[in-house]
Amino acid sequence: MNINEIADRISSNFDRKKMIDFLFSLIEVETVNPPGDEYLLHDLMMKCMKDLGAEVEIVSKDEKRPNYIGRIGNGYPSVAIISHIDVVPPGEGWTQHPFQPYEKDGKVYGRGAIDNKGPLAASWAGIKALIKSGLEFKGTIYFCAVSDEEMGSHYGVEYIVEKGFKPDYAIVPDSGSIDKAIIGEKGAAWFELKSYGKQSHGSTPSLGINAIVKLSKLISDFETFDFNLKYDPRFTPPTINVGMISGGNAPNIVASRCKATLDVRYPVGLTEDMILKRISDQIDVLKKEDKDVSIKLGEVTTRHLPHIVESSSKLIDAFKNVAEEISMPINFETSAGITVAKILNLNGVPAIAHSPDSDQTWHMSDEYVRIKNLEKCAILWASVIYELVK
Numbered sequence: 001m002n003i004n005e006i007a008d009r010i011s012s013n014f015d016r017k018k019m020i021d022f023l024f025s026l027i028e029v030e031t032v033n034p035p036g037d038e039y040l041l042h043d044l045m046m047k048c049m050k051d052l053g054a055e056v057e058i059v060s061k062d063e064k065r066p067n068y069i070g071r072i073g074n075g076y077p078s079v080a081i082i083s084h085i086d087v088v089p090p091g092e093g094w095t096q097h098p099f100q101p102y103e104k105d106g107k108v109y110g111r112g113a114i115d116n117k118g119p120l121a122a123s124w125a126g127i128k129a130l131i132k133s134g135l136e137f138k139g140t141i142y143f144c145a146v147s148d149e150e151m152g153s154h155y156g157v158e159y160i161v162e163k164g165f166k167p168d169y170a171i172v173p174d175s176g177s178i179d180k181a182i183i184g185e186k187g188a189a190w191f192e193l194k195s196y197g198k199q200s201h202g203s204t205p206s207l208g209i210n211a212i213v214k215l216s217k218l219i220s221d222f223e224t225f226d227f228n229l230k231y232d233p234r235f236t237p238p239t240i241n242v243g244m245i246s247g248g249n250a251p252n253i254v255a256s257r258c259k260a261t262l263d264v265r266y267p268v269g270l271t272e273d274m275i276l277k278r279i280s281d282q283i284d285v286l287k288k289e290d291k292d293v294s295i296k297l298g299e300v301t302t303r304h305l306p307h308i309v310e311s312s313s314k315l316i317d318a319f320k321n322v323a324e325e326i327s328m329p330i331n332f333e334t335s336a337g338i339t340v341a342k343i344l345n346l347n348g349v350p351a352i353a354h355s356p357d358s359d360q361t362w363h364m365s366d367e368y369v370r371i372k373n374l375e376k377c378a379i380l381w382a383s384v385i386y387e388l389v390k
Contacts, residue, residue, distance in 0.1 A: 003325035006135065007383045013132040014374060019125035020047060020108065023374075026085070026117040027101040027110035027153075028293035033086035036155070038147040041085055045145055048124055049191045052131060052141060059163055069165065070143040071308070072131070077168035079388045080142035080349075081093045081127070081381060082340060083120035084156060084174065087112040093365035107368040114355070115362035118369035119173035120145055122356060126378030130386055136218075139389025142167055149174070157340040161347050166255055168349070169315045169388055170232030171381055172341040175353035176333070177360075178373050181319060182353040184308030184334035185281035185342050186235060186265040189272050193218065193279075195247070199256040208254030209292045212247045215258045218286055218295060219245075222262075227278050234308065235334045238275065253342030259298070265336045276300075304338055307345040315350045318387040328380055330354070 001009075031038050045068045049056045054070030068078075090098035090111045101110035108118065127143055148155035176182040195215035200208030222240040231238070240262055247258025266275050280297055287293045309316060316332065323330040335353075344351035356373035 001324055003387070006386055007322070007326045007379055009133040009135060010126065010129045010382050010386070011379050014125060014129040014375065014379060015183075016371070018128075019121050019378065020103065020371065020375065022124060023108055023118055023121035024101045026121060027108075027112050028099055030099050031086050032089050033148060033150045034335060036065050036086045036147055036151075036383050038085050039066055041145075042066065045085075049143070052124070052143060053202060054130055059160045059165070061155045061159045065147040066260070067147055067156055067158065067160050068145045071140060072127070072143065073137060073140040073389065074136040075389070077142055077388060078140035078142060079385045080144055080167040080170045081385065082144040082146060082157065082170055082172055084116045084147065085120065085145045085341070086147055086150050087115065087117070088150050088363050091365060095366050098365075098367075101373060102243060103371070106371050109368045111367055113361075113367050114357050114369040115367070116149065116174045118374055119356060122374040122378040123173055123381055126382030127385070129378070130382040135386060135390070137386060137389040140167075141385055141389060146340070149176065153340055153343060157343045161343060166347065166349055170341070170344050170349050170351035171384065172339055172344070172351050172353040173355055173377065173381065175337055175339045175341065176287060176355050177357045178355070178376065179329060180333055182335045182339070182341065183332050184234060184268060184335070185306065185338055186238075186336045187270075187272070187306035188266050188302065188304040188338060189264045189275060189300050190302035191262055191276075191300045193260045193262065194256040194296045194298055196296075197254065197256045197258075197292070197293040200254045202252035202254060205254050208256070210254050211258040212255045214290070214293045215247070215260060215295060217290070217293070217377070218283065219260055225282075227275070229270055229278065231267040231269035232308065235269075235306075236336065238264060238266040238270060239336065240264050266306060266336070268308050270306070272300065272303060285318045304342060305346055307342055308334065309345065309350045309352060313350045314388065315352055318384045319352055319354075319370060322380060322383045322387060326380065326383065389390060
């Protein structure tokens, strides 16, 4: 049976209405993180797992932050599709209540519609259609709903991996877009720059050394800063974001201290040490130009290593082949964002991120997802999973 026939079998057993009903039920439960309270979805998650005939394992670091792992089958290889059930706070500017979902013009509106409850409902409906189709497979399918993605996954994927959950492949329906799958993510390093000066009266700035001014000489060029380092060409260049800055004590005092917090995103081929050395070298250049510059690098407070799924992976092959055969063109790219796919990849599980998104409404007011995109992705993901486990 070829890929088109497989996708057709899955599509003919796909229940659009049940997917939408499930999505509505998910959105109605307020799992805002923090605090998360994903346990509020327990009854709904157990019901949807039962509908799949899945054997359920609940892995929890905190009883209010459960992770649901539904297993279908027992063989090799194993493929997981992993969505998160926490959402960001709704914020302001909503046309209607963020947790009272509604359908309009082919879209479902509500907090979590695209990030990430819509993809969860779609992956569930796709797997359900695969099972209903009667297509036999030898491997294992894991349908997973996890906690705490929006605040770092310490109670979520990070924890279940720590406890031994390591499928052979994974799909993370939480990045990219309808026509773009993410096969690699940049690394990230957060650290401080600390600038030191000499305090004096604000009316006589020449008698002091302004730490804010000295630091500004360094960070003013960061938007176009050239690291001048070689890296994997599948990535865009490294970037620096000056996310926070503070300094001084009062307007009428020359600032003797200033600090800025940086978020540097860097590609495969570079290391954290290379990034820090390059910035340190730039500080040395500035010191030669201005003897009053005293800037030091602080410790890295947050770090994520870069990763990429190699092109020889069976996961990429399956994704490419299915997408081409069902006329759903997808580019395979890298990203500067960070998803749970990184946690999986860095722990030896090849994971691709893909999303039904086409309008980038995640974290916005009036967040929505297009129903037709959910259906397309459900059939794509289920077909990819089948190709790997058949």
